[in-house]
Amino acid sequence: MPWGTSKTYGEIAKELNAPPQAAQNVGQAMAKNPLPLLIPCHRVLAAGGKPGGFSAEGGVKTKLQMLVLEGLFKDQPKPEQASLF
Template sequence: MNDHRFAIFDTEIGRCGIAWARRGINAVQLPMSSEDKTRARIRQRYGNIAEALPPRDVQSAIEGIVELLAGKPNDLSEVVLDLDGVPEFNRGVYDIARTIPPGKTLTYGDIAKRLGGVELSRDVGQALGRNPCPIVVPCHRVLAAGGKPGGFSANGGVSTKLKMLAIEGAVVNHTPNLFD
């Protein structure tokens, strides 16, 4: 039954991972502190899945991710995701996030309003924190109120988010402090 596979690939921000099954991509793993930790994180999520050469559609997604992280404005909208098992609310958040073009941002509140009301902002943030496909679902383009960076659950936290936004040329209202 387990038709999941994964591959590791180079980007401008480090070695990323991607996992897929027959129906599409299930996960993108941003770089951990080492390639071995990136592999381990994928296997932690999906069990002892096999590393494999990506099929053409997955290779195309990898090439798009590499381009985007090299500063080319690829919106990755053609990438097919398999989000079975992801709650419907989260899929709605991800669908909206996927409409944000490279170099642009929305706030958690903007997405919450589209889903029914600004009071859903925290739920939007939680959904984005559980995003299985960062970059393809560009959660890094979703900011807190006032254009502040907000949180980012990937390795490196907010500094990784800011680096990705800078690559895309997005404007973020951020004053670094000693803890960044």
């Protein structure tokens, strides 16, 4: 899924030709992602565009920060930028 875009768990289930209730299975699969920064599961949202869960360090707060950096969830405050100094 490209930078700055998102899909819902249900949309992914539909793409897999699975019934709508399989969205929960998609979420469980995402929770087992060992490399969330490399495999961008943070771009998968709950129904209605809600953030849903996130199993990486920091949980949903981290997910929202990543989405804000990508231009999604613009109503959230921008995360603090790390300083090299």
